[in-house]
Amino acid sequence: MTGRRTVIIGAGVVGAALADELSARGWSDITVVDQGDLPATGGSSSHAPGLVFQASGSKALTEMARYTVEKFLSLEHEGESCFLQVGGLEVATSPERVAELHRRHGWLTSFGIESRIVDTDQSVALHPLLDRDRVLAGLHIPTDGLAKALGAVEAQIELAKGRGVKFLARHEVLDIKAEDGQVVAVVTDHGEIPADVVVCCAGIWGPKVAALAGMNLPLTPLGHQLAWTAPVPALEGQTEEAVRPILRHQDADLYYRDRYDTLGIGYYGHRPMPVDANDLLSVDEAEVMPSVLSFTDEDFEPAWEETQSLLPSTLDTKIEEGINGIFSFTPDGMPLLGESPDLKGFWVAEAVWVTHSAGVGRAMAEWLADGHSSSFDLHECDVNRFEDFQKAPDYVLERDCQNFVEVYDILHPLQPMESPRGLRTSPFNARQQELGGFFLEATGWERPQWYDANAALLEKYDVPEPNAWAARYWSPIVGAEARATREGVAMYDMTALKRLTITGPGATAFLQRLTTGNIAKSVGSVTYTLLLDVDGGIRSDVTVARLGEHHYQVGANGALDTDWFGRHLPTDGSVQVTDITGGTCCIGLWGPLAREVVQPIADSDLSNDGLKYFRAKRLHIGNVPVTAWRLSYVGELGWELYTTADLGLRLWDTLWEAGQEHGIIAAGRGAFNSLRLEKGYRSFGTDMTFEHDPYQAGVGFAVRLDKGDFLGRDAVLERKESVTKTLACLTIDDAAGTVLGKEPVFVDGRPAGYVTSAAYGYTIGKGIAYAWLPAEVAEVGRQVEIGYFDRRVPATVTAEPLFDPQMTRLRG
Ligand SMILES: Cc1cc2nc3c(=O)[nH]c(=O)nc-3n(C[C@H](O)[C@H](O)[C@H](O)COP(=O)(O)OP(=O)(O)OC[C@H]3O[C@@H](n4cnc5c(N)ncnc54)[C@H](O)[C@@H]3O)c2cc1C
Numbered sequence: 001m002t003g004r005r006t007v008i009i010g011a012g013v014v015g016a017a018l019a020d021e022l023s024a025r026g027w028s029d030i031t032v033v034d035q036g037d038l039p040a041t042g043g044s045s046s047h048a049p050g051l052v053f054q055a056s057g058s059k060a061l062t063e064m065a066r067y068t069v070e071k072f073l074s075l076e077h078e079g080e081s082c083f084l085q086v087g088g089l090e091v092a093t094s095p096e097r098v099a100e101l102h103r104r105h106g107w108l109t110s111f112g113i114e115s116r117i118v119d120t121d122q123s124v125a126l127h128p129l130l131d132r133d134r135v136l137a138g139l140h141i142p143t144d145g146l147a148k149a150l151g152a153v154e155a156q157i158e159l160a161k162g163r164g165v166k167f168l169a170r171h172e173v174l175d176i177k178a179e180d181g182q183v184v185a186v187v188t189d190h191g192e193i194p195a196d197v198v199v200c201c202a203g204i205w206g207p208k209v210a211a212l213a214g215m216n217l218p219l220t221p222l223g224h225q226l227a228w229t230a231p232v233p234a235l236e237g238q239t240e241e242a243v244r245p246i247l248r249h250q251d252a253d254l255y256y257r258d259r260y261d262t263l264g265i266g267y268y269g270h271r272p273m274p275v276d277a278n279d280l281l282s283v284d285e286a287e288v289m290p291s292v293l294s295f296t297d298e299d300f301e302p303a304w305e306e307t308q309s310l311l312p313s314t315l316d317t318k319i320e321e322g323i324n325g326i327f328s329f330t331p332d333g334m335p336l337l338g339e340s341p342d343l344k345g346f347w348v349a350e351a352v353w354v355t356h357s358a359g360v361g362r363a364m365a366e367w368l369a370d371g372h373s374s375s376f377d378l379h380e381c382d383v384n385r386f387e388d389f390q391k392a393p394d395y396v397l398e399r400d401c402q403n404f405v406e407v408y409d410i411l412h413p414l415q416p417m418e419s420p421r422g423l424r425t426s427p428f429n430a431r432q433q434e435l436g437g438f439f440l441e442a443t444g445w446e447r448p449q450w451y452d453a454n455a456a457l458l459e460k461y462d463v464p465e466p467n468a469w470a471a472r473y474w475s476p477i478v479g480a481e482a483r484a485t486r487e488g489v490a491m492y493d494m495t496a497l498k499r500l501t502i503t504g505p506g507a508t509a510f511l512q513r514l515t516t517g518n519i520a521k522s523v524g525s526v527t528y529t530l531l532l533d534v535d536g537g538i539r540s541d542v543t544v545a546r547l548g549e550h551h552y553q554v555g556a557n558g559a560l561d562t563d564w565f566g567r568h569l570p571t572d573g574s575v576q577v578t579d580i581t582g583g584t585c586c587i588g589l590w591g592p593l594a595r596e597v598v599q600p601i602a603d604s605d606l607s608n609d610g611l612k613y614f615r616a617k618r619l620h621i622g623n624v625p626v627t628a629w630r631l632s633y634v635g636e637l638g639w640e641l642y643t644t645a646d647l648g649l650r651l652w653d654t655l656w657e658a659g660q661e662h663g664i665i666a667a668g669r670g671a672f673n674s675l676r677l678e679k680g681y682r683s684f685g686t687d688m689t690f691e692h693d694p695y696q697a698g699v700g701f702a703v704r705l706d707k708g709d710f711l712g713r714d715a716v717l718e719r720k721e722s723v724t725k726t727l728a729c730l731t732i733d734d735a736a737g738t739v740l741g742k743e744p745v746f747v748d749g750r751p752a753g754y755v756t757s758a759a760y761g762y763t764i765g766k767g768i769a770y771a772w773l774p775a776e777v778a779e780v781g782r783q784v785e786i787g788y789f790d791r792r793v794p795a796t797v798t799a800e801p802l803f804d805p806q807m808t809r810l811r812g
Helices: 015-025 057-075 095-110 119-124 149-162 201-211 296-308 310-315 354-370 393-405 429-436 452-459 477-487 505-514 559-567 594-601 645-662 671-679 715-720
Strands: 004-010 030-033 088-092 116-118 137-141 145-147 165-169 173-179 183-186 191-194 197-201 220-229 246-249 254-259 262-267 292-294 319-329 336-339 347-348 437-444 445-451 490-493 498-503 526-532 538-548 552-554 574-580 582-590 616-621 622-631 638-644 665-667 724-730 746-747 752-763 766-774 785-787 791-797
Touching: 004 015, 015 030, 015 149, 015 310, 015 347, 015 354, 030 149, 057 095, 057 145, 057 262, 057 354, 088 095, 095 116, 095 137, 095 347, 095 746, 095 752, 116 119, 119 137, 149 354, 183 197, 197 201, 201 319, 201 347, 201 638, 220 292, 220 296, 220 393, 254 296, 254 552, 262 296, 292 393, 296 310, 296 319, 319 393, 336 354, 429 437, 429 445, 429 645, 437 746, 445 477, 445 665, 452 477, 452 665, 477 490, 477 665, 477 671, 490 645, 498 505, 498 559, 505 552, 526 715, 526 746, 538 559, 538 616, 559 574, 559 671, 582 594, 582 645, 594 638, 594 645, 616 645, 622 645, 671 752, 671 766, 715 724, 724 752, 724 785, 746 766, 752 785, 766 785, 766 791
Parallel strands: 004 030, 004 197, 030 165, 088 246, 197 347, 490 665
Antiparallel strands: 088 137, 116 137, 173 183, 183 191, 220 262, 220 319, 246 254, 254 262, 292 319, 336 347, 437 445, 490 582, 498 552, 498 574, 526 538, 538 552, 582 638, 616 622, 622 638, 724 766, 724 791, 746 752, 746 785, 752 766, 785 791
């Protein structure tokens, strides 16, 4: 017998996929329980119309969708394939949507799925019901199609049963039993099932089931309208279930599929209809099924009117039936996968569409069996990515409803959430507002992108205008702030970066084990280092300052880092990890004049000898006790100055006042990002993620193979010898060619990779784009093209860093 005793809760399309994938990996003691009948349990999979559109801005979701397509194509149910590969067509009825289709075509190209932009005639040829006068263009994805969701559930159940998996219908889970922080059993209305691993695949019931294990799932079930027409005369005689591509009309929040001579119509344009998971009816109480609410005709009226305009042949038919079907939404629109932080052995695979279900099944099976997924990068899907405030019921409800509203909207990569705003503000917020900060939002933090108060700098600096899309959430002031930082001195609010302390007698050994660097240096040392997974993939990059013998401060990337540290803590209590982000703040004081500003008001020597590069020490600046770290992500002389939140405003004012005679400015994230890319500093989550190793990502310098064992060492040692892809630095000569990220890169006219971070480099006078490319084509000087909307932007692979490769400014 292999694997642990495993109970999967829920036999929908996710639970069935997981049972199949896990048993295929040799796990033999698996029980799947469902409160409903099998295979039509009454959950969302029981009525899903099964449209699989693979296009997404998320690489992981795109790859999961592709896997689902491939798997369902290979599955049969009652002699028929579980996937009807009729293709997908997304149409545009507005010029903005035409541009958006080009952007989506770019994503598909980046992530390896064939698609093409088609004109009006081609769109109508693909889907003859379309009104030629309404359609401006289309995006055709030949491999999209219709998943036969229930068929796929049944086929996967059969496969799993063949490997000995038990399926128990009409078993409702009432409780999860735990001992010493470990799951031990699942309690059902028919008794207890012992378990070492429990995976909650309970769909819209997820929050209710997870709560049994003490877990707060940020998920809201929401009603979504799906209607079916009576026969459409133009489809008379259609004997195949579907022949036309599945159709998306995102300008009006609509999608369509054929079903013989009728049409299915899905609508996201109506008011959000949230449902509390605890209020869902039981299988026996529900009129149709628990995941279905009654159709509300009045909500569907605009959809029907628009349908009759886009597909005029529907004027000759009517709506025959409809449902307000319920499925799951999350605060960022991504699935919730992973293990509870508090209860070992309790896992969730929640908020998953049919589209991604087989991919999620595979990802979860790999994660459970091997400790990580080797097929998909799950950093955007990990259930532990949220901060505590993002699990507040009001936040979850508001964000989930908003994600329903925006599901088909055109969203700019920098577009902040509209609401709730003002959740997390640094102590400098009042000053930032006085300076006319233009605020964007990140993990709840209000962060100035630039300051209107710096407009006068435009008299000094000539800042080129990017193209219209790149010019959103942008001002020429961004460029002026970047230039002024390189020439003078600027204050950057770095408060939003996560800060942890790692303390206790075991802290040094713990960090030596979890990081790739040697952090066991003298007190005052600062180390840029990496956290790796067992397969050598990058979990995060962190900066570790040794502030005392058993006291480290870690500059981290987010909640996943806290979770990672927490999971690896020794059980003897010798190490404590504390999140100090909220109670502290940080100003990056950077630029060639930084020392002139701070030295006169500091009670300690900040000369080159007084505090060397990558060293930290405590001192006072005016009345404020600070810890100064001598480093800079913008590549200029200066310090990150940390203090407690109560003294933050005083620190700002003190520096501001001292800086006046040196022309100090406050500068925003726009300038920061540009300066960072000029220096080639990678950003975790964008430039490098779980799927990349340090040598591919160009951060191999942070791996100290000679320091002894650490997590991931064996794997990186092996991966070091076979670097087949690399994060390359591209420059773009034309300012108007500025790109924003996720665009495909073409080498010799063929798709070869995709852009990660991009910005205009105001000092070097060129656009910058980092991109993943096959190692063999990424040689310096290589001409490539970046697909940007309907254009190809010429770019050149360039040696990095683009600015100050000798590091004279940082060490100055
Ligand atoms: C109208 C509508 C249209 C949709 N269209 C599409 C589409 O075109 N394409 C697409 O990709 N997705 C679509 N979706 C979304 C998709 O249907 C769902 O995301 C997907 O089916 C969820 O699968 P699941 O296995 O997570 O959940 P479910 O299928 O709901 O399975 C969860 C299972 O858990 C069981 N369960 C819950 N609590 C307990 C308990 N306490 N004890 C025992 N068992 C329990 C339930 O009975 C249920 O069987 C649509 C959804 C709706 C509502």
